[in-house]
Amino acid sequence: MDTIQAIKERRSINFFDPERTLDQGALKELLSIANLAPSSFDLQPWKVVVVTDPERKKTLRACAMNQQKVEEASAVLIMVADPGGVEENMDRVLESWQALGYMRPEMRGAYADMIRSLYGGRDSMTRKLFAAKNTSLFAMTVMIAAKGMGLESHPMDGIDEACIKKEFNIPEDKLIPMIIAVGTLKPDGSLLPRAFRRELDEFVHFQAYGK
Template sequence: MGDEKRGLREEARELFKLFFEKSKDVQKATAQTIKEITDKTLKEVQPSKEKVKEITEGILEGIQDTRKEVGGRLEGVIKTLQELTERATSTVREVITGVVEGVEEVSEKEKREECLKYIKERRSVTFFDPDREVPDEVLKDILNIAALAPSGYNLQPWEVIVVKSRDKKKKLREICYNQEKVEEASANIVIIANTNAAEEHVDRVLDSWVELGYIKEEERDSLRETILAGWKSPERRKRKAIRDSALFAMSVMIVARYFGLETHPMEGFDEAKLKRFLGIGRGKLVPLIVAIGYRHPEKELLPRAYRFKFEEFGKIV
């Protein structure tokens, strides 16, 4: 009996790891594991409470084996599985439904908590580890994810130049009024607001909207005119480009925390010199630069400075 029990647990464990490797999703892997075993291994046999416990115990072992890949988010999932295992009845459908629904509920809650964690962890760090370099691929991943930020009519009026080489960081430091963090950071992301984005991007945006079914082909021309009309005045162009580029920059800083990196947004620089240095053309503005890198291991981050509460900056009407 001991070998049979261990065999069922081992099978559940290995199946979970196999499914998790494919989906990287605890909920899906759990549901697939239970279904696979009940459909194929147990076939027509109605599992007893003991067999159900063996299955969920095996899944728990699989979760423990893979926990490093998804970190702390597993704690709630493990607790849910353990509780449901203890409450298992002889009706396997109850257990399967309970496990899947319970894992789904906890997974969603932990995803929300993880998102809030990165937002709350973001700080404007002034000291970076000059000896640790952020790989180019990581920087590209961060920027690609941050580019999911919203923008008016999806025009995405931002561009970036990542200043990473030692020589260029040294020159950039001079342009940024000798701020030490510019040179210590692994890279500096120059956020560029493109005031010509409407004319340059509108056709690609509308083509995708027609293709995806957001609008009909016959609506395209009139919508194009509406979009361009909103960018006619120089003041509107500037406001829209800077606003959306700032949303993108904020996304960069939050996503950077997911990758274990620190950031610092900077507005202290000579924009005219910066544009000449990097060859940034007319119609483009630089609202800020984001220094990015690893925090210096020997320096302590002070507690977060005072933040205004809702009652001090807002009201509900």
């Protein structure tokens, strides 16, 4: 399936076939495609908890407003945004940039300073936004890639973040922008037509906001 078709045909599916499973190979393929998503300074501040075990899905459902699709989907991916992605990955990114000729060795310190000043202190709001925006781009790429692989998905932020952190051992400093159910549409499941989308002229402005 080409990209345009995958974007046009992706829908948030409510009824997953509970009989279908996804093996680790397929899940890793999906996640490695999505791992090519862009990120600020290539810092990739995301982590994923993959939930396929039926009992763990039940627990996750209880932390997600009891949404049935959490239990019925083959896998549910907890998207974890890590404000510590700067410290974790900066040296490896700069090492790779230097080795590949993206940057001259003498510029390394200047790049490190730029990253630190752009994304703020470890506990700042800037840092949380940095983590959440990049993880959301990763999440969107997961959904498009799933469609391309013949799978369906459903993003959810109807979740109790504290409950998920507690049940899935996720450290307090992380954020969970969403979870994503992945699987196959139930054989007797059908989709309503795609709902309301705004016309472009309501939200697209050329040259300056309001024009």
